[in-house]
Structure formats: C-alpha cells, structure tokens
Amino acid sequence: xxxxxxxxxxxxxxxxxxxxxxxxxxxxxxxxxxxxxxxxxxxxxxxxxxxxxxxxxxxxxxxxxxxxxxxxxxxxxxxxxxxxxxxxxxxxxxxxxxxxxxxxxxxxxxxxxxxxxxxxxxxxxxxxxxxxxxxxxxxxxxxxxxxxxxxxxxxxxxxxxxxxxxxxxxxxxxxxxxxxxxxxxxxxxxxxxxxxxxxxxxxxxxxxxxxxxxxxxxxxxxxxxxxxxxxxxxxxxxxx
Amino acid sequence: xxxxxxxxxxxxxxxxxxxxxxxxxxxxxxxxxxxxxxxxxxxxxxxxxxxxxxxxxxxxxxxxxxxxxxxxxxxxxxxxxxxxxxxxxxxxxxxxxxxxxxxxxxxxxxxxxxxxxxxxxxxxxxxxxxxxxxxxxxxxxxxxxxxxxxxxxxxxxxxxxxxxxxxxxxxxxxxxxxxxxxxxxxxxxxxxxxxxxxxxxxxxx
Numbered sequence: 478x479x480x481x482x483x484x485x486x487x488x489x490x491x492x493x494x495x496x497x498x499x500x501x502x503x504x505x506x507x508x509x510x511x512x513x514x515x516x517x518x519x520x521x522x523x524x525x526x527x528x529x530x531x532x533x534x535x536x537x538x539x540x541x542x543x544x545x546x547x548x549x550x551x552x553x554x555x556x557x558x559x560x561x562x563x564x565x566x567x568x569x570x571x572x573x574x575x576x577x578x579x580x581x582x583x584x585x586x587x588x589x590x591x592x593x594x595x596x597x598x599x600x601x602x603x604x605x606x607x608x609x610x611x612x613x614x615x616x617x618x619x620x621x622x623x624x625x626x627x628x629x630x631x632x633x634x635x636x637x638x639x640x641x642x643x644x645x646x647x648x649x650x651x652x653x654x655x656x657x658x659x660x661x662x663x664x665x666x667x668x669x670x671x672x673x674x675x676x677x678x679x680x681x682x683x684x685x686x687x688x689x690x691x692x693x694x695x696x697x698x699x700x701x702x703x704x705x706x707x708x709x710x711x712x713x714x715x716x717x
Numbered sequence: 718x719x720x721x722x723x724x725x726x727x728x729x730x731x732x733x734x735x736x737x738x739x740x741x742x743x744x745x746x747x748x749x750x751x752x753x754x755x756x757x758x759x760x761x762x763x764x765x766x767x768x769x770x771x772x773x774x775x776x777x778x779x780x781x782x783x784x785x786x787x788x789x790x791x792x793x794x795x796x797x798x799x800x801x802x803x804x805x806x807x808x809x810x811x812x813x814x815x816x817x818x819x820x821x822x823x824x825x826x827x828x829x830x831x832x833x834x835x836x837x838x839x840x841x842x843x844x845x846x847x848x849x850x851x852x853x854x855x856x857x858x859x860x861x862x863x864x865x866x867x868x869x870x871x872x873x874x875x876x877x878x879x880x881x882x883x884x885x886x887x888x889x890x891x892x893x894x895x896x897x898x899x900x901x902x903x904x905x906x907x908x909x910x911x912x913x914x915x916x917x918x919x920x921x922x
Contacts, residue, residue, distance in 0.1 A: 513896035520898035527797025594828035599796050601922045
C-alpha cells in the first residue's frame with residue numbers, strides 16, 4: 478500500500494500517459510468500425526483527457542499552464558510509456574493496446590487512490606475502459622479466424638512495450654513487482670478466455686527498458702506530437 | 718437538441734421575474750427569497766435538463782465569504798465531463814441575475830469523488846420518467862459493475878448481470894447492452910428485449 482503523497486513531478490508520467498493515449502484514440506473519430514465504437518472510443522479518450530488536465534493542473538506551479546505542458550514541451554520532455562504512443566493499427570491492435578494499458582492503469586490508480594484525488598476519482602471510470610477492452614479482446618480472439626489472427630498479431634507486436642509499464646516511477650510509492658505480477662495474471666486470464674496465446678518474447682527490447690519514462694520515444698511519437706501541437710504553436714493563444 | 722420542459726426550462730431562462738414562481742411555494746404566499754444554495758442547485762444539468770444540479774448531487778458547497786461574493790464548489794460526474802464549464806457558467810448567471818451577486822467563483826473539486834449514489838431519489842425518478850434508466854444503488858460500496866456479454870464462438874452461454882437494468886419504458890427486466898458508452902460518458906446504451914425500445918442507462922460509478 479501507498480502511504481505518502483506523490484512528490485512534485487511524480488504524476489507527470491501519469492498525465493502524459495493519459496494525454497497521449499487520448500490523442501491516439503481521438504484519431505479513430507470518423508473511422509471506427511461501427512457507430513457505437515466510435516462513441517465508445519471518443520468517450521474513453523475524453524475520460525483520459527480529463528485525467529491529463531487534472532494531473533497537469535496539479536503541476537502548474539512547476540511546469541506552467543495545462544496548454545504549456547501539453548503543447549509547448551519537446552518530445553524528450555514527455556514521460557509517457559511507449560505503449561500509449563504506438564499507432565492505432567487495425568481495430569484489434571487498438572483493442573490490445575487498450576487492454577494492456579487499462580489492465581495496468583486501473584490497478585495503479587486503485588493503489589494511488591488514498592493519496593491522489595484524481596486516482597480516486599478516475600479509478601471507477603478506468604474500470605469501464607478495462608471492461609470494454611477485455612470484452613472486445615474475448616470477442617475478437619474467440620471470433621472469426623481473421624479476427625483471432627489479427628488480435629494475436631497485435632498482442633505479439635505490442636508485448637515488447639509491456640515491461641516498461643512496471644519500471645518504477647520516482648516519487649510514487651507502489652509495489653511495482655506486485656503490480657506486474659497481478660497484470661500478467663490478469664492478461665493470462667483474459668487471453669485464456671479469448672483463446673489467445675500470451676506472447677513468449679521478452680516484454681521489452683534491450684534498448685527500450687523504461688525508455689519512455691526517461692523521455693526516449695519511438696519514431697511514431699514525433700508525428701503524433703507534430704499533429705497535436707501544430708495548431709497551438711502556429712497560432713499561440715488561439716481560442717475557439 | 719433536447720428541449721427542457723416545465724420548471725427546468727424556467728430556471729434555465731435566467732429571467733428573474735419568471736423563475737421566482739418556479740419555487741414550490743404555496744399559492745398566495747409571497748415568494749420567499751431563495752437561498753444561494755437553492756438557487757445554484759436549481760440550475761438544470763446542461764446535458765440532462767430534466768434534473769437539477771442539486772438532484773444530480775454535484776453541488777458540494779455554496780458560501781458567501783463577504784456580501785455579494787459567492788464561492789461555489791462543484792464536482793464533476795466524470796473526470797473529463799465537458800458539461801462542467803457549462804454548469805459553472807449557468808450557476809454564475811443565475812446567482813448574478815437572481816441573487817444580485819457581484820462576484821461568483823466556481824471551483825471544481827475532485828475529492829471525495831462523485832458517485833452515481835449521490836443522485837437523489839427525486840433525481841432518479843425524473844431520469845426514469847425521461848426515459849433514462851437510473852443507476853442501480855450501492856455503486857460506491859461495491860466493485861464496478863460487470864456487464865453481460867452475448868455468446869462468442871466457444872462461450873455459447875451469455876454471461877449474466879447480477880441485478881437487471883430495467884427498461885424505463887415498459888419496466889421489463891430483460892434488457893441487453895448495446896454499448897458501454899453512449900451519448901455522454903456517464904451513460905450506456907441498452908435495448909429492451911421485451912418492448913424492443915433502445916434506451917440510455919446512467920452507469921453506476
């Protein structure tokens with residue numbers, strides 16, 4: 478259990494995870510396979526954006542306004558994990574990314590709830606995100622041969638970004654090893670129901686251990702930032 | 718757009734002379750001045766105009782540290798709820814026009830977090846009347862509600878929910894989930910398998 482409040486910048490990686498995944502999910506607007514999913518992904522993105530805003534607001538003394546934190550930092554200043562910056566790919570790819578992330582974020586927020594008001598607030602919302610991802614994983618994995626193959630491929634491709642989730646974030650008192658074991662057991666359980674194979678490969682590349690938390694990102698991240706920050710940088714102070 | 722009706726519309730109009738009559742005062746009695754908290758609480762929810770902010774349970778505190786200066790504490794239903802800004806603007810307008818407040822500050826507070834249990838009995842009744850299945854009680858005490866899943870290729874038995882969400886139209890307990898997320902973050906989209914009508918369900922959180 479966590480006993481002490483997070484130190485000053487400890488919540489930045491959590492805010493960056495939420496903002497970047499929100500931006501990725503927003504890319505589905507207008508492209509989701511069915512209307513209900515369009516709405517679901519946009520709603521999850523909105524929840525995540527709200528989390529990012531609340532976490533950034535708590536850092537304004539150190540890092541400036543929400544807009545400055547989101548739109549005026551360079552790539553190396555972002556502390557999000559590499560998993561959330563990975564491109565959407567096909568729907569199965571997005572769902573597996575959602576599963577890996579929400580099965581991490583929800584129990585992490587549950588642990589932080591006693592010391593971080595935002596975590597106490599958002600933990601129940603993230604339970605819905607997680608449920609959404611779990612049920613889609615089962616639906617796709619135990620669906621057609623095509624959906625099964627695509628979901629397995631997504632799991633194999635994204636697995637290398639999962640160990641990073643449990644690299645300790647300085648200033649957050651969490652039993653990271655215990656969180657990692659719980660996560661792996663949960664993923665095994667969902668994959669079992671979905672008829673999917675848990676990837677055997679290492680959960681990280683040799684060069685990438687915890688790299689996102691240190692400000693090192695994968696190639697697609699630069700393009701995401703360019704799109705996300707373009708308007709604010711081109712028209713500083715623009716409002717609706 | 719959903720059109721508000723009855724007292725909700727009157728409160729939303731922000732017209733001082735009209736809204737004084739909206740208070741449930743006995744006929745003939747001169748309109749008693751409504752307290753700041755009552756006024757702020759009477760503001761209808763911008764997205765669910767059938768219920769007020771007081772009934773939704775999002776209004777935490779209304780104080781007047783000095784005459785004409787009102788402090789309001791508001792808590793969001795969902796972290797990213799975009800209606801919070803509209804709520805704050807509506808509260809400010811009502812307090813300025815109807816209570817003559819000169820300065821209104823609306824602060825958002827996160828702790829303790831809002832729960833669907835905070836919706837009043839009256840609020841639940843109005844939601845159901847409006848066609849939205851109210852959240853099942855006990856959300857705060859229990860683990861997040863698992864939704865049922867229709868059969869997949871190998872799991873031929875659908876999974877069951879512990880307590881049914883009843884259809885707000887015909888009252889049947891046989892309803893199914895269409896989507897966990899509906900027109901707003903706080904609602905799920907369901908369908909009644911008895912009367913076949915789709916409906917929104919205010920999720921437990």
